[in-house]
Amino acid sequence: MALSPARARKRRRLGVVIIAAAILGIAVALVLFALRDTVVFFFGPSEVISRLDDPKLRLQERRFRMGGLVEEGSVRRLEDGKTTEFRITDGPGAFTVRYTGLLPDLFREGQGVVAEGRLDDKGRFIADEVLAKHDENYMPKEVADALKKTGHWQGESEAKP
């Protein structure tokens, strides 16, 4: 270990750099691997209907989010009392969603909502998570975009007086 201080410093630096690079490399691999499987895509109901058989997307097999407005008059509670069925609409398309559990406080007909889950074999969307945003002036960004896309956007309800 009779290295000159400068050489020793370089060696130490090299060691630190190698360790750091190794950890970073592992992290990058982890991130890429995790991102491939865990990104949950978002669609409006009409997009879901039109791309139902898209072989690239494989909607039947993956978990995704669907958002839009809760269709007026579509909310009904099933016999067990804890499952709710409702339709999410973005204008041209509407899709039936089933959710078992307590709906969020802001869930209401005509309100923006995002449901996350999968399609079942009968073509229904079984949600295990329903998000209605906290602020009622606030429309989930994806929902607003989906509504704009289908031309059913009614303008932002301005929060400011």
Place this chain on the structure above:
Amino acid sequence: MTAEIGHLALALALALAILGALLPQLGAARRDPALIAAAVPLTIGQFVLVLIAFLALTWAYVVSDFSLAVVASNSHTEKPMLYKLSGVWGNHEGSLLLWALILTFFAALVALLGRNLPARFRARVLAVESMIAVGFLLFLLLTSNPFERLSPPAVEGMGLNPLLQDPGLAFHPPFLYLGYVGFSVAFAFAIAALQEGRVDAAWARWVRPWTLVAWVFLTIGIALGSWWAYYELGWGGFWFWDPVENASFMPWLVGTALLHSAIVVEKRDSLKSWTVLLAIIAFSFSLLGTFLVRSGVLTSVHAFATDPARGVFILGFLALVVGGSLTLYAMRAETLTAGGLFEPISREGALVLNNVVLATAAATVLLGTLYPLLLDVFTGAKGTVGPPYFHAVFIPLMTPLFVALGLAPFLNWKRADLKTALSRLWIAAVTALIAVTVVAYLTWGGPVLALLGVAVGAWMIGAALTDLASRLRQGGRWMRLPRAQWGMSAAHIGVGVLVLGITGATAWNRESLEVMRVGDSLSVGPYTVRLENVAPVAGPNYTAVRGVMVVSEKGRAVMTLYPESRTYATPPMTTTEAAIRPTAVGDIYAVIGEETKGGWAVRLYLKPLQYWIWIGAGLMALGGVLSLSDRRYRIGAPARRKGAAHAA
């Protein structure tokens, strides 16, 4: 009239901040003592003026002055006083004013407590603080003026979002901001050090307490936010990897790294330029967090304030601060000569591991947070990155860090022997093994990953206690042990307790959902819950339905829960107030929903070890406070040490 005084004070503060950013730098460059000395009064002046503005706004809330736009849209005459006050920062404009207040407050503290700093250095630090203040004050005055008048004034306010009317959330933003802004001090010290081309042990002794202060506040702030989400949102979750949460978690991760690398600078005169870089990154993440939350660029369940137009300003400011400081770093980092050498297996080596892992973790959180945005920009697809991503990345990244956390205090500085260290840790290893065996037996068939959590959690607690015990044996009386040692032990035990809590609450969570009529029973884990009664109650500004539920274990009643579903009038909104009670096993969590089919929808959770999360976070914060109270690290201690040595 008070509003105009506040507005004027803000404008004057901006003028002082501009002067404060320029004059001391000019003085430092020209070695002009008069200009250098101007830094202190300019800094204190800014604080006084921003304080006046803040008090003026607070007064407008107290007297419900609805001629002010922010008061009209966020307050209401019927609101309890606590929430009138917390309403001051419960919105975009007010929270930025709070940011500016804390920023100038910290700068004033540096000015007052920094008498023992070299005058030129202090002037440069204060100039950097003033520069940041210029950015925030400009932002306030140009895009988010809290003193904007309504004409005609509103008759009644629109009220504060009922979810925000909660003691946990009333104090969450101030703590979070004290943390965010606290890192600005470390940042200013880093910039000044780059300008002066000097980083030494004295510098680290200055940066460490400030970083600790910021870190303690940020820890408490994040814990309060998590606690609020846990009991107020009624989903039983405590962390959602929501962009807003991530925004506060990233500076925390980097701040934790900074805290540890500053130790190496102080004790070993090594890792200097890395520490300076970390100080820059920590504050950059604080700014980024503010940007993410305040611009509404990302969808989020927390998005209370969304206005993309303002985002452009913060983004520009962010680019200026981060770009500028990193450029300066690139130009000047070479001047910081490295000091002490060390082998990879050493205390320094372990702290480097800590730094690399924490910095990498912060980077992965950043990527996960920004990924939906990138996806949208580049492919037009909308998507979210949720807990599965963060779990997949965090568990493998953090496990080696947690193992090293137990080991590090047993490693010597400079060069250490792994075998010796490990041989002193056999008790901790056996403890972890026993814990895993017992838990595996008790939860047979449960998630295997949970056992990993139990192993590292028990390992960290066991190792920290072993370390403390051996130092007590060496040091004789416990009073003799430095407070910093107690601080480290408490914080490290806290991490272990936190990991166990997170493991328990996520892995063994039990949940049942049923429509219950009065008299019905529902069981969760070992407990049976009977709905005794449901009755309406009236609160100060809401009406509620309150359920009365008797919890029994093996036929014996152990407690009564009172979950509520509240309906507020202004703004019209329903919130669920979960009833949460800790038991020996964990928390029992009950939520009552709407009336349906002649009964009430009721959700029950049993969350094992849930409250260990809060205990763990509390221990970590306590550890920070203990370290701060160490005589050696007290703010301003370096120069007084000579005098103290005589006294002792």
